[in-house]
Amino acid sequence: MDMVVHQAQKLVVVGNGMAGMRTVKEILQRAPGRFDVTVFGAEPHPNYDRIMLSPLLAGEKTFEQIVINSHEWYINNNIELVAGEHVDWIDRETKTVRGANGTVRPYDVLLLATGSNPFTLPLPGVNRPGVMTFRSVADVEDMIAVAAPGKKAVVIGGGLLGLEAAHGLNLRGMDVSVVHLMPTLMERQLDASAAHLLERALTQRGMTIYTSANTDHFDGDGEDGAVTAVVLKDGTRIEADLVVMAVGIRPNSGLARAVGLACERGVVVDDHMCTSDPAIYAIGECIEHNKQCYGLVAPIWDMAKVAADHICGVASSAFTPVASGTRLKVSGIEMFSAGEFLGDKTTEDVVLRDAARGIYKRLVLRDNKLAGVVCFGDARDAGWYFQLLKDAQDLADLRETMIFGPVAASDPSEALAATPESAEICGCNGVKKGAILDAIAAHGLCSIDDVRARTKASASCGSCTGLVEGLLKLSLGAGYAPAAVKPMCKCTSHGHDEVRRRIVSAELKTIPAVMQALEWQTPDGCASCRPALNFYLLCAWPGEYQDDAQSRFVNERMHGNIQKDGTYSVVPRMWGGMTDAAQLRAIADVVDKYNIPAVKLTGGQRVDMLGVKKEDLPAVWKDLNEAGFVSGHAYGKALRTVKTCVGSEWCRFGVQDSTAMGIALEKATWGSWHPHKVKLAVSGCPRNCAESTIKDFGVVATEAGWDLHVGGNGGIKVRATELLCKVTTEEEVMEYACAFLQLYREEARYLERTAHWIERVGLKYVQEKMVDNAELRRSLYAKFLHAQSYAQKDPWAEQTEDKQAQKFGAMAELA
């Protein structure tokens, strides 16, 4: 009797990229265990998200963060991964593939997903070291090896890929130029007006853009030395330490062509993604379907489903390309385009421009239907426009208001109710309306945070928050009670916490970017929100954010405390309140030299020189700098003083060396910016002569070690500190102090003293975060030290440079 043995078929996938692995996942869903799968990948990595190469280049993501399927995934799914070996032959007779290192695997079904290759311009000097492409992790590693702040990069190609490379290199501090052959950037996705806005925005971010620029050759040292410049046909010479060629891609169809499969530009496939050999399928950027090649992800996901249906034999679907829109973000600017956005003689335009906010929208209509759309600077309504375009909806009723989006077109809740369940609400995380409604019903969600935690909708860039709120309202009716939030100021409806969250999650890195993304209602904010935003950005992006002097209150801009008659007070730092004869003599000399009318000892154990004229400030600082002083930051929302007593060195009651502890704390924390002023103190015994218990962070020595107190202040309403915890060593005092300051920096609202912050969140919350959780405490400590590596620059020394000094003098003098 014959036994029927059900043996797994062999599926070999050539290409370990996004298209191939997506198809494998679709196959595993449809027919788990049906195939023994082997995957060949030319790159020595597991499968990663190629769209994320730009954040990888910018240093915003690590390689681990862009991996889609780890090695464990392959093992768990019983998939053999042959990484780092490209396939150089397919024997269609014997149905085997052979890798370059000799690995041979038989197949029943073969899937080609070989992707595309970057197109390289065959120009003189193209082989010089330093000229590279932008397509793989290896390319990014090559770029990072050369990239350094101040070095020069030239990107050839002002399309999507080129601008992503340019953005990444710009964030690495490189001096970036973009050379583009066409008269406008990204001409395949943007019309001339939007491209102009983009060019302006990139220029403002420090890039230099050359359009209608034709590259002639690459100069370098000697015959084949490293590249030093890009020379254009018109003779323009652009210095370059690094050249990135991003002029386009072409399907990687060489292997298919060599083994006799039908090929044009790409591997020709039918509607089932099958090649001219019925045992071989192909998918992704390597194929050509109805004379069309593809480079965007959405149609490739559709191909993966169709290919899986046929490979598993479960359905007879067909690939039909649908209009696809391009939604992208370059340098934090949202853009969207779809359809015939350039228009022609048979179309009409409806255009909205909001120059102040850098917004441009163009709707292209034909026969009262939407034929194309471009959105620049605001792509919130892109999904709605795209749906109208796909549905070829008659726009007679909508035409007048549709440029303002669905909200203006009808009652917003009705529009949202009418949106199909399949409509995407959150573009970042691909969450559809139906999924959000289901989650609200199934888990009893009742707040935005609940929805974010459960579905990830609105958890990334946050631009769909309004829509998610609308869905909560639809589901819960009157039961939805959003927490009342006090807006930051009259310029916005957002509260401080939401603004801070969005700065981090949407990676907003300039004040205009925040105002744009959060829809500020004034062109450039006000005296209340600008200093707050400046601090939030400084705190979120240390070393990266460019401090905006014009958004700082006068004291922080002038590095002195403005007095009621318009003069300034100057307070040099005295570490832990210690001084000596040389310092006092230098101060006396400065007082005499500049006729400073008053000198006073401050409550923070240092010397205040009052009544210094604005134009004398740079010279006063220079003299004080030369005597070894740095700014005391007595004027800023910053670390002010660390007050100490003489401690065990001198005092008969002292049990620890409080002076040395105080000096160490001040040396570690000076220069740090905070939501409000911050004062520290260290007392050498519980008699507490340094008044540690009315300080933001107060340290009191005991026989056994140190008591750490937080949240005290003097001021209008005196508040004594609360005991945070007890520690034993100086190292612990340092770690806890810095971690506390960092938590305060990250979580308090601007102009909220530690006292008010702790009253709002509760001492217990602070203890959970940084006493009970040692890991979090160490991470806060590390973040503080990292920020300090940029912040500890003496503002006085920087300001005495001649060119800076000019801002303190008059612009002109009229007789």
Add this chain to the structure above:
Amino acid sequence: MMDGLQKDVFFADIGALEDIPRLGARCVKTPAGDIAIFRTARDSVFALRDKCPHKNGPLSQGIVHGESVTCPLHGWVISLRTGAAEGPDVGCTPHFAVKIENGRVLLAVSAPL
């Protein structure tokens, strides 16, 4: 308004637009006191007496936003165009004619006698 406007008025070159930071100000010294020259985000320039109508705070040191400046001393908001206090506060500081030509800032002054 400057009381010399009906007399012989001419525009004095007081410097380049680039000498003034965007959303900032610089001062011009005159025998009658300092005049603050403001530059907005969109590169308009305005000139006001550098004294807040409230308690003479130096407006040139305030934060510029839109076409207003917030006085650094007590937070009054002054219109750059008119010199008048905005909101509930009442008061006005003198303003002067100023214009930009070829990147240079020109301030209206009455002819010297």
